[in-house]
Amino acid sequence: MHKIGSYIIVLLSLSSAMLYGQEDSWSAERIAEMEGARFKSDKFSSPKSSNGANYDWKYAECFWQIDPAVKYISGKVNHTVEILNETDTVFFDLSDALTVNSVLVEGQNVDFLFKDPLTLAIVFAETRTSGEVIIEINYEGIPQANSFLSFTQSFHGMAPEIYTLSEPYGARDWWPCKQTLTDKLDSVFIEITVPEGQKAGSNGKLLYENVNSNGRVSFGWKHRYPIPAYLVSLAVTNYAEFSQTIVFEDVEINVLNYVYPERLENEQERSEALPGLMILFSDLFGIYPYADEKYGNCQASIPGGMEHTTMSTMTNLNFSLSAHELAHQWFGDKITCGSWEDIWLNESFATYLTGLSYEHLTTPDDWQSWKSGTQGSVKSQPGGSVFVNDTTSRDRIFNGRLSYNKGAYVLHMLRWIMGDADFFLACRNYLNDPNLAFGFAYTPDLIAHFEAVYGSDLSEYFNNWFYGEGFPTYSLRWSPAQAGIAFSLEQTTSHPSVDFYQMPLPIQFIGDERDTIITFNHQFSGEQFYVQPGFDVKQIQIDPDLWIIADKQVIYEPDSDIDINAISFQPNPVSSRLWVAVRNPSFVAETYSIINSEGKIIRTISPSGGIRTSFELDVSDLAAGFYILRLTNGNSSKTGSFLVAKP
Numbered sequence: 001m002h003k004i005g006s007y008i009i010v011l012l013s014l015s016s017a018m019l020y021g022q023e024d025s026w027s028a029e030r031i032a033e034m035e036g037a038r039f040k041s042d043k044f045s046s047p048k049s050s051n052g053a054n055y056d057w058k059y060a061e062c063f064w065q066i067d068p069a070v071k072y073i074s075g076k077v078n079h080t081v082e083i084l085n086e087t088d089t090v091f092f093d094l095s096d097a098l099t100v101n102s103v104l105v106e107g108q109n110v111d112f113l114f115k116d117p118l119t120l121a122i123v124f125a126e127t128r129t130s131g132e133v134i135i136e137i138n139y140e141g142i143p144q145a146n147s148f149l150s151f152t153q154s155f156h157g158m159a160p161e162i163y164t165l166s167e168p169y170g171a172r173d174w175w176p177c178k179q180t181l182t183d184k185l186d187s188v189f190i191e192i193t194v195p196e197g198q199k200a201g202s203n204g205k206l207l208y209e210n211v212n213s214n215g216r217v218s219f220g221w222k223h224r225y226p227i228p229a230y231l232v233s234l235a236v237t238n239y240a241e242f243s244q245t246i247v248f249e250d251v252e253i254n255v256l257n258y259v260y261p262e263r264l265e266n267e268q269e270r271s272e273a274l275p276g277l278m279i280l281f282s283d284l285f286g287i288y289p290y291a292d293e294k295y296g297n298c299q300a301s302i303p304g305g306m307e308h309t310t311m312s313t314m315t316n317l318n319f320s321l322s323a324h325e326l327a328h329q330w331f332g333d334k335i336t337c338g339s340w341e342d343i344w345l346n347e348s349f350a351t352y353l354t355g356l357s358y359e360h361l362t363t364p365d366d367w368q369s370w371k372s373g374t375q376g377s378v379k380s381q382p383g384g385s386v387f388v389n390d391t392t393s394r395d396r397i398f399n400g401r402l403s404y405n406k407g408a409y410v411l412h413m414l415r416w417i418m419g420d421a422d423f424f425l426a427c428r429n430y431l432n433d434p435n436l437a438f439g440f441a442y443t444p445d446l447i448a449h450f451e452a453v454y455g456s457d458l459s460e461y462f463n464n465w466f467y468g469e470g471f472p473t474y475s476l477r478w479s480p481a482q483a484g485i486a487f488s489l490e491q492t493t494s495h496p497s498v499d500f501y502q503m504p505l506p507i508q509f510i511g512d513e514r515d516t517i518i519t520f521n522h523q524f525s526g527e528q529f530y531v532q533p534g535f536d537v538k539q540i541q542i543d544p545d546l547w548i549i550a551d552k553q554v555i556y557e558p559d560s561d562i563d564i565n566a567i568s569f570q571p572n573p574v575s576s577r578l579w580v581a582v583r584n585p586s587f588v589a590e591t592y593s594i595i596n597s598e599g600k601i602i603r604t605i606s607p608s609g610g611i612r613t614s615f616e617l618d619v620s621d622l623a624a625g626f627y628i629l630r631l632t633n634g635n636s637s638k639t640g641s642f643l644v645a646k647p
């Protein structure tokens with residue numbers, strides 16, 4: 001944390017216009033809108049591909065010739081694949097807008113054809129049953145954008161540029177690959193040859209920058225980590241270059257920035273926030289996953305940014321966009337969503353880590369406005385789940401309000417319930433799970449890690465907040481009562497899919513000189529409470545730090561008549577599970593007894609650790625009838641009655 005502290009000073013010394021000018025502080029919704037636009041603009045109607053099921057895609061060596069002045073690609077890709085079952089044909093994802101000149105298997109020319117406009121079929125000379133095969137594909141052409149911006153030529157000033165953006169289905173527009181999310185290359189080598197004066201950025205470590213005899217320059221990049229097709233990228237223009245070295249726990253992390261020469265000073269200034277972000281995320285989630293290679297940014301005329309592994313493609317290096325794309329290196333790149341329906345595993349985390357950047361690296365006011373802005377987005381409509389309930393709708397999958405903002409708040413609320421230590425431990429366990437790390441994950445994998453650390457079932461939480469739709473509205477009515485405050489807490493929900501959100505609710509009691517926040521475990525609507533904060537309460541505020549997505553209303557009702565000593569029961573009559581709530585939270589009982597209508601004690605229990613002010617009681621073994629519950633602590637006791645009804 002000491003290191004983070006030193007970066008706060010650096011950040012605060014930057015001009016506020018730099019951090020928070022319109023260009024420099026983008027809302028999560030703006031980033032989401034631009035990222036989502038890719039998917040919405042994807043014109044291909046049945047985008048999923050099952051090509052490559054009969055082989056394991058292991059290694060690719062790519063050799064590409066790019067001149068940013070001409071929208072064209074030519075080159076070859078050598079694929080190493082392992083055959084999984086007997087076959088004489090393998091399929092690669094590739095658009096037939098490109099011309100395939102030849103295909104060689106183990107150095108021998110073989111037959112090939114486009115099975116459909118997006119599938120290249122390669123026919124082996126003989127049937128293969130197993131083993132590794134090297135397949136060389138030579139191709140060229142003008143990539144057609146079946147997927148939005150997949151291979152884009154553009155200009156900054158008068159200078160031409162070419163960059164790629166393959167998420168979700170655009171990789172095959174410009175290179176032969178296996179486009180599934182669930183088979184990553186083990187590693188990839190990329191050589192990009194460009195005209196003199198141009199630079200080519202890509203994934204992994206820069207091995208060489210060679211000037212060829214014809215004056216063209218070859219950039220050789222090697223990435224030694226598993227990577228899916230859509231995260232392989234290139235960006236070429238007349239870049240200026242600057243580096244940063246960030247030290248985290250004695251490890252040096254190199255950052256390589258390729259930016260427009262005319263923007264060099266601006267981007268250098270903006271990049272001063274990057275060390276703070278890198279150290280914060282490494283501290284919370286484990287060291288940057290590709291520390292032995294690099295992190296980098298390639299500037300391009302891209303709307304927003306794209307988290308290409310170790311080399312994000314960025315419209316500029318503004319604070320919130322830098323945080324979002326860097327965060328994806330852990331959540332999205334190290335662990336990739338196993339299907340696009342699980343996109344929240346990428347985007348909720350990237351959005352939430354941007355929030356954490358505001359929490360740790362800016363002012364309390366900026367953190368508060370990040371939270372209220374994110375909540376405001378979620379609450380702008382009464383329904384909608386983070387869970388993708390319509391997998392045919394790309395607009396739904398990449399919905400900024402739900403997959404980004406509500407998802408981020410589902411994480412924030414879980415942190416509130418679990419506490420910081422457990423929440424961040426569960427996140428690190430997820431990232432380090434050997435079955436998931438550098439692979440892919442589905443939503444139940446993440447939930448399992450949260451439950452393992454929390455030590456109990458979180459299904460009600462996820463049913464309400466992840467699968468369910470909407471959010472609660474709290475209505476609190478209070479009055480002074482016997483040197484304290486009595487209040488009732490009602491809750492309605494914005495969508496019928498959730499009856500009630502059972503949440504620990506922080507409530508702030510404010511006096512003239514003092515204030516205090518007490519957290520109440522809200523078990524049912526209409527639950528009544530009595531507290532003695534120890535000072536004269538003038539005002540009450542629900543959840544002042546915005547932990548919970550909710551609308552809130554506080555009403556002062558001095559005439560309300562709440563029996564501060566009572567116990568309340570929900571539901572009443574009851575058949576099996578009864579919620580018991582003691583209004584006065586300062587009364588901690590040691591023993592509870594259930595007494596039947598004949599006055600006979602039929603159950604007495606003294607749980608270790610005492611009895612909380614509200615708890616659940618299993619009464620399914622009781623016969624129908626009238627019962628009294630007595631809570632005892634030494635000489636003082638409280639009683640209440642409930643009715644058991646049997647169907």
Ligand SMILES: [Zn+2]
Nearest residue numbers: 035324347350
């Ligand atoms: Zn994102």
